[in-house]
Amino acid sequence: MTLRPINRDLVAGVDVGGSKIAVLIVDAELGVHARHAIPTAIGAPGTAAQQIADAVRATADEARIDVARIGAVGVGVPGRVDPVAGVVSLAVNLGWRWLPLRDDLEAILGVPCAVENDVRAAAGGILERGVLGPIRDFVYLSVGTGISAGVVIDGSVHRGTRGLAGEIGHIVVDADGPRCPCGLDGCLETIAAGPAIARAASEAIAAGRRTALATTGNSDAAAVYAAAAAGDSVATEIVNRAGRALARAIHALVMTYDIERVVLGGGVTGAGLGFLRPVLSELDAMRAASELAAEMLPPDIVEISADGREAGSWGAVSVARARASREEVVAREALA
Amino acid sequence: MTLRPINRDLVAGVDVGGSKIAVLIVDAELGVHARHAIPTAIGAPGTAAQQIADAVRATADEARIDVARIGAVGVGVPGRVDPVAGVVSLAVNLGWRWLPLRDDLEAILGVPCAVENDVRAAAGGILERGVLGPIRDFVYLSVGTGISAGVVIDGSVHRGTRGLAGEIGHIVVDADGPRCPCGLDGCLETIAAGPAIARAASEAIAAGRRTALATTGNSDAAAVYAAAAAGDSVATEIVNRAGRALARAIHALVMTYDIERVVLGGGVTGAGLGFLRPVLSELDAMRAASELAAEMLPPDIVEISADGREAGSWGAVSVARARASREEVVAREALA
Numbered sequence: 155m156t157l158r159p160i161n162r163d164l165v166a167g168v169d170v171g172g173s174k175i176a177v178l179i180v181d182a183e184l185g186v187h188a189r190h191a192i193p194t195a196i197g198a199p200g201t202a203a204q205q206i207a208d209a210v211r212a213t214a215d216e217a218r219i220d221v222a223r224i225g226a227v228g229v230g231v232p233g234r235v236d237p238v239a240g241v242v243s244l245a246v247n248l249g250w251r252w253l254p255l256r257d258d259l260e261a262i263l264g265v266p267c268a269v270e271n272d273v274r275a276a277a278g279g280i281l282e283r284g285v286l287g288p289i290r291d292f293v294y295l296s297v298g299t300g301i302s303a304g305v306v307i308d309g310s311v312h313r314g315t316r317g318l319a320g321e322i323g324h325i326v327v328d329a330d331g332p333r334c335p336c337g338l339d340g341c342l343e344t345i346a347a348g349p350a351i352a353r354a355a356s357e358a359i360a361a362g363r364r365t366a367l368a369t370t371g372n373s374d375a376a377a378v379y380a381a382a383a384a385g386d387s388v389a390t391e392i393v394n395r396a397g398r399a400l401a402r403a404i405h406a407l408v409m410t411y412d413i414e415r416v417v418l419g420g421g422v423t424g425a426g427l428g429f430l431r432p433v434l435s436e437l438d439a440m441r442a443a444s445e446l447a448a449e450m451l452p453p454d455i456v457e458i459s460a461d462g463r464e465a466g467s468w469g470a471v472s473v474a475r476a477r478a479s480r481e482e483v484v485a486r487e488a489l490a
Numbered sequence: 491m492t493l494r495p496i497n498r499d500l501v502a503g504v505d506v507g508g509s510k511i512a513v514l515i516v517d518a519e520l521g522v523h524a525r526h527a528i529p530t531a532i533g534a535p536g537t538a539a540q541q542i543a544d545a546v547r548a549t550a551d552e553a554r555i556d557v558a559r560i561g562a563v564g565v566g567v568p569g570r571v572d573p574v575a576g577v578v579s580l581a582v583n584l585g586w587r588w589l590p591l592r593d594d595l596e597a598i599l600g601v602p603c604a605v606e607n608d609v610r611a612a613a614g615g616i617l618e619r620g621v622l623g624p625i626r627d628f629v630y631l632s633v634g635t636g637i638s639a640g641v642v643i644d645g646s647v648h649r650g651t652r653g654l655a656g657e658i659g660h661i662v663v664d665a666d667g668p669r670c671p672c673g674l675d676g677c678l679e680t681i682a683a684g685p686a687i688a689r690a691a692s693e694a695i696a697a698g699r700r701t702a703l704a705t706t707g708n709s710d711a712a713a714v715y716a717a718a719a720a721g722d723s724v725a726t727e728i729v730n731r732a733g734r735a736l737a738r739a740i741h742a743l744v745m746t747y748d749i750e751r752v753v754l755g756g757g758v759t760g761a762g763l764g765f766l767r768p769v770l771s772e773l774d775a776m777r778a779a780s781e782l783a784a785e786m787l788p789p790d791i792v793e794i795s796a797d798g799r800e801a802g803s804w805g806a807v808s809v810a811r812a813r814a815s816r817e818e819v820v821a822r823e824a825l826a
Contacts, residue, residue, distance in 0.1 A: 291651045303746075307648065314748020315627045316786070324782055325742045329734075337780030398665075406661045410639075410746050412650020444673030446660055450652070 397432020
């Protein structure tokens, strides 16, 4: 006997970003029925749930799926989330504070919903889908507008006492580095996150340095990685500095948690090999210098997420599935 | 019915250091029956078990305790330990490699023995004895000849995939810092461990800087902290640099693990307030600069271990108790 009605055979995972909402609709075997990324500026907290619900409906409509088949919705949000209360405590980049997103969404969609931090959701998704095979100790390191880590220890997502475990973007890596919006100087994010790479390029241009970036007038992180790949020396310097900082952060994560794998994801990793090469090169240098580093950083210690830009929405799918299976347990107990 | 014979009512915890062996003998209620620290250079691997057994016997004899009352012995060793195999894989400062210390000790003493990394043992001891009350997420940060962390997450000691979780002494904190014996430059240990503090003093003296340390001819870490407390400016500069690095390491541990407390122990913390003040002062500066740091580093985030120099031997006591209770389970199952 299945307790999930046949018309509720799908779940939706929603990855909420600063400039887009990405939706995946999958079945119980994780077969993809629809995927859609809607470029949209997420609005004020009051309209957020409606925007997310609209995105889910638009994704279903586009794939000619009856939205009534969706039995649960999981949402990943870049910020602090209390998944038990279903509340986004603080999402700086979205301008949300104490938003009861789960209840708002359930009121609109009429199905069980759940909310989680996007990076932690992605780590949980990698775990649930067995993307890394038997590996049960790993970190999903997201490098995008911010930098943070979703940590899986012994097959469980590690949250920490305040739900902030893995917030390594604000670890100081260069005390003489740029001032971070958090107030400290030289946080990892001020050197290796997307906006930091873009800012370093702007500063180089403003300082009159010769670089191809000055003529394109475009210096977002992707453009800087592209220029570096094309041999631009200023861009190369910037991406090498970011790569060094990330490699040391990876080393620090491995020395602290003693994990088996660091999976890299997030917008900046979209530069692919251009992103990875400076990281690998610094890891090589550390291995060559130190026997201990060589042991702790085996050649397969890092990989770019096989999910590419969908690590977040796959994570949100896992959040939805976990919620749906809790519902099922409750339903079963009510029947028993 | 008690399965532990009445004449096996005590356990011994042994903390093995580079220059001393410290022994605690306690009863089932953790009442101390004997404590003894034997200043001795621990010898070659072949004599290590005998030296430890002798230290246990000497401690019992001194307190006029029949050594036959000791039902289990736990040993904490500064190095890599495989507690399941009972083997010390590598203890650099003791010159041990693949030493089957547990079996060697059991052959001499004839009672169940167990071996664990000293810092991890200390963390487990703090947990078992409830030293921090209800806190179940904390780090025991040992600052001595080396620096490493024993990590307790959700009431369990976290080992990591290679048993090396918490080896943060070899995280790079200043890429332009001194060369570390591990091969990397500017590891935390090269700035804040005891030998690093002593070396910084020697270098200042060799460079002809005016400091009281030059006249005493003694520049171990304790002497440097004493000189700083007496107002010596060179010594103050050295301990402030160490304190800053430790404060940043504490911040990094909290941001990574999201723990509630960092308990400081190890030889260097013997300098007490002189040790703690520069650490607290840097933590204050981070709190003042950053709202996030202020939230993550509440005023009670750090404390010096209440066990003082006995954190290691109390940890070894817990290792012995865990071994004894496993024996009891086995005995009970054999009887059943």
